[in-house]
Amino acid sequence: MDKPPKGNAVVGQSGGPTAVVNQSLVGVIEAARKCGLIERLLGARNGVRGIVEQRFVELQGLDRPLLERIADTPAAALGSTRDRPDEAYCKRILEVFAANNVRYLFYIGGNDSADTARIINDMAAAAGYPLCIFHIPKTIDNDLRVTDHCPGYGSAARFVAAALMGDDRDNASLPGIKIDVVMGRSAGWLAAAGELARQDPTDGPHLIYVPERPVTEERFVEDVAETYGRLGRCLVAVSEGIMDEKGVSYGEKLAASVERDSHGNIQLSGSGALGDYLAQIAKTTVTQKLGRKTLRVRADTFGYLQRSFAGFPSPVDRREARLAGRKAVEYAASGLPSGSVAFKRAAGAKYRITCFRAELAEVARETKPLSDEFINAAGNGINESFRAYAAPLAGPLPVIGRL
Amino acid sequence: MDKPPKGNAVVGQSGGPTAVVNQSLVGVIEAARKCGLIERLLGARNGVRGIVEQRFVELQGLDRPLLERIADTPAAALGSTRDRPDEAYCKRILEVFAANNVRYLFYIGGNDSADTARIINDMAAAAGYPLCIFHIPKTIDNDLRVTDHCPGYGSAARFVAAALMGDDRDNASLPGIKIDVVMGRSAGWLAAAGELARQDPTDGPHLIYVPERPVTEERFVEDVAETYGRLGRCLVAVSEGIMDEKGVSYGEKLAASVERDSHGNIQLSGSGALGDYLAQIAKTTVTQKLGRKTLRVRADTFGYLQRSFAGFPSPVDRREARLAGRKAVEYAASGLPSGSVAFKRAAGAKYRITCFRAELAEVARETKPLSDEFINAAGNGINESFRAYAAPLAGPLPVIGRL
Numbered sequence: 001m002d003k004p005p006k007g008n009a010v011v012g013q014s015g016g017p018t019a020v021v022n023q024s025l026v027g028v029i030e031a032a033r034k035c036g037l038i039e040r041l042l043g044a045r046n047g048v049r050g051i052v053e054q055r056f057v058e059l060q061g062l063d064r065p066l067l068e069r070i071a072d073t074p075a076a077a078l079g080s081t082r083d084r085p086d087e088a089y090c091k092r093i094l095e096v097f098a099a100n101n102v103r104y105l106f107y108i109g110g111n112d113s114a115d116t117a118r119i120i121n122d123m124a125a126a127a128g129y130p131l132c133i134f135h136i137p138k139t140i141d142n143d144l145r146v147t148d149h150c151p152g153y154g155s156a157a158r159f160v161a162a163a164l165m166g167d168d169r170d171n172a173s174l175p176g177i178k179i180d181v182v183m184g185r186s187a188g189w190l191a192a193a194g195e196l197a198r199q200d201p202t203d204g205p206h207l208i209y210v211p212e213r214p215v216t217e218e219r220f221v222e223d224v225a226e227t228y229g230r231l232g233r234c235l236v237a238v239s240e241g242i243m244d245e246k247g248v249s250y251g252e253k254l255a256a257s258v259e260r261d262s263h264g265n266i267q268l269s270g271s272g273a274l275g276d277y278l279a280q281i282a283k284t285t286v287t288q289k290l291g292r293k294t295l296r297v298r299a300d301t302f303g304y305l306q307r308s309f310a311g312f313p314s315p316v317d318r319r320e321a322r323l324a325g326r327k328a329v330e331y332a333a334s335g336l337p338s339g340s341v342a343f344k345r346a347a348g349a350k351y352r353i354t355c356f357r358a359e360l361a362e363v364a365r366e367t368k369p370l371s372d373e374f375i376n377a378a379g380n381g382i383n384e385s386f387r388a389y390a391a392p393l394a395g396p397l398p399v400i401g402r403l
Numbered sequence: 404m405d406k407p408p409k410g411n412a413v414v415g416q417s418g419g420p421t422a423v424v425n426q427s428l429v430g431v432i433e434a435a436r437k438c439g440l441i442e443r444l445l446g447a448r449n450g451v452r453g454i455v456e457q458r459f460v461e462l463q464g465l466d467r468p469l470l471e472r473i474a475d476t477p478a479a480a481l482g483s484t485r486d487r488p489d490e491a492y493c494k495r496i497l498e499v500f501a502a503n504n505v506r507y508l509f510y511i512g513g514n515d516s517a518d519t520a521r522i523i524n525d526m527a528a529a530a531g532y533p534l535c536i537f538h539i540p541k542t543i544d545n546d547l548r549v550t551d552h553c554p555g556y557g558s559a560a561r562f563v564a565a566a567l568m569g570d571d572r573d574n575a576s577l578p579g580i581k582i583d584v585v586m587g588r589s590a591g592w593l594a595a596a597g598e599l600a601r602q603d604p605t606d607g608p609h610l611i612y613v614p615e616r617p618v619t620e621e622r623f624v625e626d627v628a629e630t631y632g633r634l635g636r637c638l639v640a641v642s643e644g645i646m647d648e649k650g651v652s653y654g655e656k657l658a659a660s661v662e663r664d665s666h667g668n669i670q671l672s673g674s675g676a677l678g679d680y681l682a683q684i685a686k687t688t689v690t691q692k693l694g695r696k697t698l699r700v701r702a703d704t705f706g707y708l709q710r711s712f713a714g715f716p717s718p719v720d721r722r723e724a725r726l727a728g729r730k731a732v733e734y735a736a737s738g739l740p741s742g743s744v745a746f747k748r749a750a751g752a753k754y755r756i757t758c759f760r761a762e763l764a765e766v767a768r769e770t771k772p773l774s775d776e777f778i779n780a781a782g783n784g785i786n787e788s789f790r791a792y793a794a795p796l797a798g799p800l801p802v803i804g805r806l
Binding site for chain 2: 013016017019022043057059062066067068069070071072073074075076077078079080081082162163165166167169170172173174175178271272273275276298300301302303304305307308309310311312397398399400401402403
């Protein structure tokens, strides 16, 4: 292991914001001050785009109170990007690094960002340019491989659980069928967090649908009718990315004009189309099946609030996102080769994690679906075992009082 | 003033839930125990419906920890109703009251509930049945007359402000045009709370549209294009009840187009319809006007989370909702005639309220629009004076940290 060189460092943020992505940024800033190797810490505005455009902000002179305010502010304080660099783009990045004596890159993002980090790292190695890159995981989707869970997920899970908990009480007050669409294009981790809202067997969400299991209209109708027949109401949480039996997502089917970002991802969040579609089925087929003339049916799509709501982060998620940022710098300063910061959960009843270095290639590109063990046999709900996994991440939730 | 009689009391909850409607319920329970006149306190399940169906729950034996949990749980613990009693319905209510020696009714709700209270009160007087009714105000819409503000509004305003604050940081991270649809069919109080999210002149929401001012498509296009041209992004908060220059609500217009499209050509979402519609205008006309090929445009509809999100109430709203419930019982026990509990704000810089009794007829039926003084001259934003009015109600909000 070569002795790590002194030089400058760049830190950037990429992809969809989270409530704690600035905790990781502040973790990098703190550790960079201490490590003794980093002369200038340059924040790249809008991720890789700010690197090629040389839009940098000096991050080492910021005072502690400002850093703490930034850490607790949702979304990327440096600005984010959806750019996915190709070879020419990465070449330009390396040129900028060489011109600025940048020897370290800390890049906060999801699997696409890990892939960007991997490409730059490979190009630097091929060019013989000494560069250490650490990817710092960030995603509300919780779909990165290797790590036990991802910074950003706990706060989003906390928001979704509190939203569904309140909405379940709303639905109990004015009974009917309610459908809540939760973020998650390809993985059901966030919709599964709805399970944390349930404190009594009669509490909703009574049904949780995730992209990992096919959802047919027939199945949806039967499930909702059965629940309504039993409880006189039904709260449904559904991932925006649910698919039919042929593996075609409802979002894709419903989108009049499918918009894709530069990574080829379909834009699903925000439009109420899926919720409205399922509500329409409930208003017609479910209502008929129950032999009723009319039922109260509503749908909400939680949208960007899940990733950027201010003032309601998970305490554990805040701490761990900060830790991931610090660890990235510490690993680089200790001479470890480029990689991604990952969490490992210690065995035992008490929640505790340790960090380790993962290979960039193991985190890049492909994602991790919601584990089979957490999905019930019927494919319409979440197993009790998920609670042990997710409850520590979301942090303490309100306790429902009921008459 | 007659000496108030000993007897039983009924308490009920009506209309759309809020985050603190159970604080008022617990306030009634606490004061009923102390007042020395109420022998049994009966909670009516689902408001007036539970009265006519005699579905009551005894509320006097509940222990303190349970009461506090109930108080902090969103939505109506007794269940709510949308029933609006006619004469025959009210007659049945009085029969149930007579059969159960009910001498007091405490009814927690909005202007419709105040009207129900008024009708029952008039009928009881006409029948010579001694009955004291107190309406306890509750609405996220903040649209009740007489009172300075309504319990439930502060928590909804807090939610909307925190949501827009986070979404503004999200929009600053990944710049584009974002449209957020806020509850409020006929009054702009809740959309106006978006103003509390702004801590810097460049912060969004940059435009706030309310039902009290006409919104033409031309105006919307000009406003959004001007903001985007100046800041490179634009966050818009819009009441669901905004109307065109002819006083026709967009919701009504869009519902009509949904019906026209019922043969299945265009997917126009119902719940997200207004947001999708405005997003479509931004994607086409605004984008053209700015001479761009494409702009990033998204829309969210905040939905029921505004009224029932768990664990994020306004501290002031919690206290005041409890106070309103207690005052209702104290007014009744002190021999005051039937009425509604109202808040008066004390003059001076420090926020302080006192309670008083308002006439039921003054609170019933008609609602209070967002005050003219709070709407800017252009009709597309909120004046600074609104902050002094609303900030104490929403309570302390996170402080944005920025680079």
